[in-house]
Amino acid sequence: MEKAGFLSPVIPTFKKMEEIKKKDIRALTREQLREFFVSNGDKAFRGNQVYEWLWQKAAYSFDVMTNLSKETREMLEANFVINHIKVDQMQRSSDGTIKNAVRLHDDLIVESVLIPTKSRTTACVSSQVGCSLDCRFCATSRLKRMRNLNPDEIYDQVVAIDNESRLYFERPLSNIVFMGMGEPLMNYNNVLKAIDKITSPDGLGMSPKRITVSTSGVPKLIRKMADDEVKFKLAVSLHSAVDEIRTSIMPFNAKFTLSDLRESLQYWYEKTRSRITYEYVVWDGINDTQKDVDALVEFCRFAPSKVNLIEYNPIDDGEFKQASNAAIDRYVNSLEKNNIVVTVRRSRGKDIDAACGQLANKS
Numbered sequence: 001m002e003k004a005g006f007l008s009p010v011i012p013t014f015k016k017m018e019e020i021k022k023k024d025i026r027a028l029t030r031e032q033l034r035e036f037f038v039s040n041g042d043k044a045f046r047g048n049q050v051y052e053w054l055w056q057k058a059a060y061s062f063d064v065m066t067n068l069s070k071e072t073r074e075m076l077e078a079n080f081v082i083n084h085i086k087v088d089q090m091q092r093s094s095d096g097t098i099k100n101a102v103r104l105h106d107d108l109i110v111e112s113v114l115i116p117t118k119s120r121t122t123a124c125v126s127s128q129v130g131c132s133l134d135c136r137f138c139a140t141s142r143l144k145r146m147r148n149l150n151p152d153e154i155y156d157q158v159v160a161i162d163n164e165s166r167l168y169f170e171r172p173l174s175n176i177v178f179m180g181m182g183e184p185l186m187n188y189n190n191v192l193k194a195i196d197k198i199t200s201p202d203g204l205g206m207s208p209k210r211i212t213v214s215t216s217g218v219p220k221l222i223r224k225m226a227d228d229e230v231k232f233k234l235a236v237s238l239h240s241a242v243d244e245i246r247t248s249i250m251p252f253n254a255k256f257t258l259s260d261l262r263e264s265l266q267y268w269y270e271k272t273r274s275r276i277t278y279e280y281v282v283w284d285g286i287n288d289t290q291k292d293v294d295a296l297v298e299f300c301r302f303a304p305s306k307v308n309l310i311e312y313n314p315i316d317d318g319e320f321k322q323a324s325n326a327a328i329d330r331y332v333n334s335l336e337k338n339n340i341v342v343t344v345r346r347s348r349g350k351d352i353d354a355a356c357g358q359l360a361n362k363s
């Protein structure tokens, strides 16, 4: 559980100031590393060796790079730092869910979650410190966006959860969802670079089909993803298919309206032929009528869709309440009648504030 004041940056010490002046070696591409060695009178393949240590073996210190000479390691130490995350605090829920409070190199904190089920282990990772959007039901929206995460900071969250999965569940991580703190499409380039490393044989070699980017719906960037021919899956936090209601709970909807969102998703489907998943919470008195259900069915019609009805986890002011079972049944019946795949998702890790929408609840 996060402590109060968690997100206050700490003033860097003198040693840290020196470190800050050095370049983060993980910002270099393989080619740039090769060039660095050549320009220092060494062989280009040293760049490959270092690159493998950094990404395949997730090395956080030059000392462990034992196939390099001591002089080479000292030369790297003098020129670079390896900025990396540190799991400051790990909490385990009674249902097995693990939440990590992750300290970044500049002492800011984000959270990531490991969700185990019988058949899979899923990492829910953060993409920004805080969030620039303002969904009223979400704890993260109360934290201003401080900065975007770098590709390596996203990658490191995945590595940390993969290690925990092996340690506590004796199996590797199987899936990743970008559903932690932040709107991933507002950090588009870094999220794509991180996914590139996660899926590359040079990195973790995971299949992109096991990765889902969940967005609150930024039409321009959904189109860009389609143009960039990404191979991962797309989920949209929809929560209402009625503009007026969606704007009242997700105010940015006034700018990115449902018709724009729908057009961009149509474009996505035409280009990728990849089914769209909608994340949807049903709240008491907000979106629990038959009119709301009919609007969702209508919204989903243009492409093969799946709707995840997610149980709501109240954040402290109690303004939003989970709808009744009868309202959920209304959604399930209508969606199924219209041949739309629907699942009802129970939340995990509620006792440690690791459930959907709860991250940063206690900061």
Ligand code: SF4
Pocket (backbone or CB within 6 Å): 131, 132, 133, 134, 135, 138, 139, 140, 141, 180, 181, 182, 183, 216
């Ligand atoms: S739900 Fe997602 S996009 Fe909305 S405020 Fe929370 S973190 Fe940001």
